[in-house]
Structure formats: C-alpha cells, structure tokens
Amino acid sequence: MLDPQQCRSARLARDARFDGRFFIAVSTTGIFCRPVCPATLPQERHVRYFESAVAASSAGYRPCLRCRPDSAPDSPAWIGSGTTLARAIGLIDGGALQNGDITQLCERLGIGERYLRQLFQRRFGVSPKAYSLYRQCLFAKKLLHETTLPVIDVAHASGFSSLRRFNDAFKRQMSLTPTDIRRRRSRKNAALTLKLAYRPPYQWERLRHFFAVHVIDGLEWVGEQSIGRTIRYGATAGHFEARHDAERHQFEVTLVLNELGELNAIVRQIRRMLDLDADTQTIEAHLGQCVPELPLAEGLRLPGSWNVFESGIRAVLGQQISIAAANRLIQQLVDQLGERAGNNRRHFPAASVIAASDLSFLKLPGSRRETVRRLAVAYASGEVGDDPQQWLTLKGIGPWTANVAAFRGNADPDIWLDGDVGVRRALATLSTSIDPALASPWRSYLTLQLWNRIL
Structure with a gap:
C-alpha cells in the first residue's frame, strides 16, 4: 500500500498512473472512488484510503457511479508471482468458487482452509467467498453499465444461478439495485461492448507489432489500433476485437459469443492477453535497479x-x-x-x-x-x-x-528465455554482462526489454 502522502498527491493530481493502485473513500458521502474521479475533490479530513475496492466495500462504502471503481485496473490481480494468494485470486476470478467450493479450491492450492481464510483476511479483510461474491457483483455492475443485456442474462453471465439470488447479493454488495444502475446508464451502448482499463504507460505499438508478426489468417486479425481473434472457452465460442483508446487508457472490446455463461472468465483471458493488469512503473523501477546498464522502454506488455x-x-x-x-x-x-x-x-x-x-x-x-x-x-x-x-x-x-x-x-511474469535467439542477440549488444536472476520476479519483462532492442 502507498503511504497516505503518496495517495494524497496522486488523488489531487488525478494521476492515471495510480488508477487501481488505491481507492478513495469519502466519509461524508459514504462513496468510494478512483484517483481519476472527475468529481469535486473532497477535503483530506473526510478521506480514507484503501488498497482494494473489496476492502472499501467491506468497510461500508458504496462505489461511485461517476468514476466506477469497478472499471479501474484490477490491482488485486497484480500482487506478484508465485504466491499462494496470487494463485488463489486467479482461480477465484476464473470461477473456482462459482463452480466448486472452498475445499476443492484448497485442494488445488495444496493448503488448508484455515490458512486460505487467513490470507484473504490479512489482504482484503474478508473471506474468500465474500471476495468471490464481490468480484461477481463488480462484473455484473460492469455489464449493467456498458451493455443492453437483460438483467437475467447479466445474472447468468456473472455466475449467479438465479435472478433472486443475484438481486439480493447485488444490493448487499453495492448498496444499489440492478435497476438503479440501469436508470443511470446510457442507452447508446452496444449489446456486448466492454471497456477494459489499464494503468499507463502502455506501449501499444510494440505489442501490436508482436501480434502482427505472428498473426495467423482466419484465426487472428490486427489493425492499426486493434487486434481480434476467434476464441473458445469450454462450450462458449465466438470472437472478440479489442480497440485501443490511448486517451482514455483503455481498450473497447466487442465480443460475439454463442452464450454468456463463461463471459467473466473470457474477459479475464482478454485482460491477460493484453497484459492490462501489470503495474509497469513498479516493474521498470525494479529492473532499473537490478540491471542499470540496460536502457528501459516504458510500458512494455507481455504478448499473451x-x-x-x-x-x-x-x-x-x-x-x-x-x-x-x-x-x-x-x-x-x-x-x-x-x-x-x-x-x-x-x-x-x-x-x-x-x-x-x-x-x-x-x-x-x-x-x-x-x-x-x-x-x-x-x-x-x-x-x-x-x-x-x-x-x-x-x-x-x-x-x-x-x-x-x-x-x-x-502470462508468467518471471520467465527468462535464455535460449532465445533474440535474447542472445540483444545481450551481445550490451557493453557489460547482466545477471538475469537479479530481475526476478519480473524476468519476463527483462526478456521484453531485450527484444525491444533488436525487433
């Protein structure tokens, strides 16, 4: 967690680089916001800072309908590599507790239920099940804001087995009803077009170049500001196209699917493909300290x-x-x-x-x-x-x-491709040798930085 002074400076500047790294709760309104919220800035004495949206919600605050904290970059998904908590978060976000229970999740993780609950209590102040339910409701809120899907389809796409259970859970978690959201959203949105935000900087041209070099006709397509491909996830099949919006630090993603039951998992796959949850400032600061002899390009992302x-x-x-x-x-x-x-x-x-x-x-x-x-x-x-x-x-x-x-x-962030021809060529251009072990847990991004020197 950033210290309060850093959070204060970032919110006063509305610095998009901190979007998703913390959330701002206002005691006088009972609402929590993103650092980039365009609303009038509250006085510091009325402000509390939270590391995650779920922590702010569990403290009794409801999400702002103007800046929509649910659309901020997913900070809980980017907490490091190789940790039990990171694996648990990934599995839960992929639907592990919608399609199974805590016991099955712990078996996959190789840990006990008590230890898993302790990890989530320390990190978020809530249980794994409460975290899962909150994430389901956040995804439902995104669909209610950005699509014209019927509420019953939103419930199904968010992993709820019944409309009644969805309505009850949504009201408890969001302090709003699905109808409240629908009254406020624009009627101009396409049926399945979603906005996926990221934290800048984002080196789109380099990512686009990688996809263009490896494109397979009929499977994938690449435009100046977009990429797309056919997809299959379980019984769900279709395609998506993601269009980059540099000004708003987001991708507008249009999906065409034969059914919606796996929509949440599919959206998370797209986020992973585009590496939208990476905090490249933190990664590059680490690389800069460990391999100071390597000039770094800002905002390089893993090409999934x-x-x-x-x-x-x-x-x-x-x-x-x-x-x-x-x-x-x-x-x-x-x-x-x-x-x-x-x-x-x-x-x-x-x-x-x-x-x-x-x-x-x-x-x-x-x-x-x-x-x-x-x-x-x-x-x-x-x-x-x-x-x-x-x-x-x-x-x-x-x-x-x-x-x-x-x-x-x-999208493993700590892979060192030492046998790769491109990596060897890039290393040969350096005047001194580097120790890739020092770059852990971000060795995949060291690989990207080396590729960037020659490709």
Missing part, C-alpha cells in the same frame, strides 16, 4: 496467447526455425484442423482434434510431428495440465518450449 495449450503447440512448431517458417506451419494446422467459425474464420484446433490426426500435412521432421501429437494426446487425456513444467516429461519438449508456453499462455 489465448491459452497455454495453443501457446505450447505454436512453440513446438517454432522450434529452431524462423518466425515466418513457424507461422506457415501454424497456418497449415489451423487451415486443416481448425473448426470453421464463419466469415472465413477458424478456431485453433482442440487438443483432441490434433491428437486424432496423423499431421501428415505438416512439412516438418517426423520427430517434431510426433512431439506435437504427444503434447496433444497428453493434454487431451489430462496426463498434463496448464503448467508447462509438467510437459518436460514428454519427449521433444525442453525448457525453451515450456518457458515460451508459460510466457505467452500463462
């Missing part, structure tokens, strides 16, 4: 892929060949096995589909072809999961492939 399996297959096909050659192989895979999605578009083929194919259409060594099938079979059967370190037991998959899959597919 849709999921870790896709990232892994693309990494295997890209072993020891150029980006252009790898793209040709991935294009063949999508063209041959990808399910049609309309408008000459296709989905990335599922693991079970790749596993069932002999892949004879891929013009590459037989050993590499078998590695692709081996990964697909193991993933489809559940022998391996979304942790690429498990894949190292499979023949043909080494540390570089597993690390690339974690780097893009899981």
Whole structure:
C-alpha cells in the first residue's frame, strides 16, 4: 500500500498512473472512488484510503457511479508471482468458487482452509467467498453499465444461478439495485461492448507489432489500433476485437459469443492477453535497479496467447526455425484442423482434434510431428495440465518450449528465455554482462526489454 502522502498527491493530481493502485473513500458521502474521479475533490479530513475496492466495500462504502471503481485496473490481480494468494485470486476470478467450493479450491492450492481464510483476511479483510461474491457483483455492475443485456442474462453471465439470488447479493454488495444502475446508464451502448482499463504507460505499438508478426489468417486479425481473434472457452465460442483508446487508457472490446455463461472468465483471458493488469512503473523501477546498464522502454506488455495449450503447440512448431517458417506451419494446422467459425474464420484446433490426426500435412521432421501429437494426446487425456513444467516429461519438449508456453499462455511474469535467439542477440549488444536472476520476479519483462532492442 502507498503511504497516505503518496495517495494524497496522486488523488489531487488525478494521476492515471495510480488508477487501481488505491481507492478513495469519502466519509461524508459514504462513496468510494478512483484517483481519476472527475468529481469535486473532497477535503483530506473526510478521506480514507484503501488498497482494494473489496476492502472499501467491506468497510461500508458504496462505489461511485461517476468514476466506477469497478472499471479501474484490477490491482488485486497484480500482487506478484508465485504466491499462494496470487494463485488463489486467479482461480477465484476464473470461477473456482462459482463452480466448486472452498475445499476443492484448497485442494488445488495444496493448503488448508484455515490458512486460505487467513490470507484473504490479512489482504482484503474478508473471506474468500465474500471476495468471490464481490468480484461477481463488480462484473455484473460492469455489464449493467456498458451493455443492453437483460438483467437475467447479466445474472447468468456473472455466475449467479438465479435472478433472486443475484438481486439480493447485488444490493448487499453495492448498496444499489440492478435497476438503479440501469436508470443511470446510457442507452447508446452496444449489446456486448466492454471497456477494459489499464494503468499507463502502455506501449501499444510494440505489442501490436508482436501480434502482427505472428498473426495467423482466419484465426487472428490486427489493425492499426486493434487486434481480434476467434476464441473458445469450454462450450462458449465466438470472437472478440479489442480497440485501443490511448486517451482514455483503455481498450473497447466487442465480443460475439454463442452464450454468456463463461463471459467473466473470457474477459479475464482478454485482460491477460493484453497484459492490462501489470503495474509497469513498479516493474521498470525494479529492473532499473537490478540491471542499470540496460536502457528501459516504458510500458512494455507481455504478448499473451489465448491459452497455454495453443501457446505450447505454436512453440513446438517454432522450434529452431524462423518466425515466418513457424507461422506457415501454424497456418497449415489451423487451415486443416481448425473448426470453421464463419466469415472465413477458424478456431485453433482442440487438443483432441490434433491428437486424432496423423499431421501428415505438416512439412516438418517426423520427430517434431510426433512431439506435437504427444503434447496433444497428453493434454487431451489430462496426463498434463496448464503448467508447462509438467510437459518436460514428454519427449521433444525442453525448457525453451515450456518457458515460451508459460510466457505467452500463462502470462508468467518471471520467465527468462535464455535460449532465445533474440535474447542472445540483444545481450551481445550490451557493453557489460547482466545477471538475469537479479530481475526476478519480473524476468519476463527483462526478456521484453531485450527484444525491444533488436525487433
């Protein structure tokens, strides 16, 4: 948590770089806001500062309808790498407590229920279940503000099993009813267009360049200010397009989906793909101290892929060949096995589909072809999961492939791609050697900074 003087300076300046890093509660109104709220600034003696929106809500404050704290960058999702709390937050935000219970969540985390409750009580002042419910209501509030979806569809998309339970929970958490929100929102919004905010700086041109270099026709598309792709999440299929709005520090994301039950998880996947929750100022300050000999570019973001399996297959096909050659192989895979999605578009083929194919259409060594099938079979059967370190037991998959899959597919912030050709070329341009271990837990961003020197 920032100290009160830092918070005071940031709120008086309405500094967007602190958006999502803290929240401002006003005792005279009972409302909490973002640092960038355009409302008249309150006197300091009436202000309290909170590290998270859920902490402000649990203290009895309701969210401002003008600056909408629910639309601030997700500060709870960016608290470091490799911690139990970070994993728990990620699983809960992905619906772990909507589709299961605390016991199942703790089994996945490998910890006891008491310890998990202690972690959340210390961090947010609430239980894991209360945190989950608050996040569901925040997402519902976003849909009520920004879409014309019927309230019953908003409830379903937010993970509530009944409209009555949704209305009760929303009123308790937000101190407002869904109808109150709908009275205040504009009628001009498209049905499924959402605004996803980030904390500047954001180096869009470099991220766009990466996606453009790796684009696969029919699966993905890249414009001057936008990227899009077909997506599948469980039984939900469709596509999205994210348009960058630098002035407002956000992306306007349009989604076309066949159903809404996984909408919350899909939005979180998009946030991960675009690395919207990174606090690049903190990351770059750390890198600047650890590797002072490396000039740093501001606002570089991790270029995510849709999921870790896709990232892994693309990494295997890209072993020891150029980006252009790898793209040709991935294009063949999508063209041959990808399910049609309309408008000459296709989905990335599922693991079970790749596993069932002999892949004879891929013009590459037989050993590499078998590695692709081996990964697909193991993933489809559940022998391996979304942790690429498990894949190292499979023949043909080494540390570089597993690390690339974690780097893009899981947005792991602490991956050092020391075997990457681009990283080696960039290191050769430096006058002195660097110790990448010092950059932990942000070694993925050190990789980006090195790529930025040569690409």
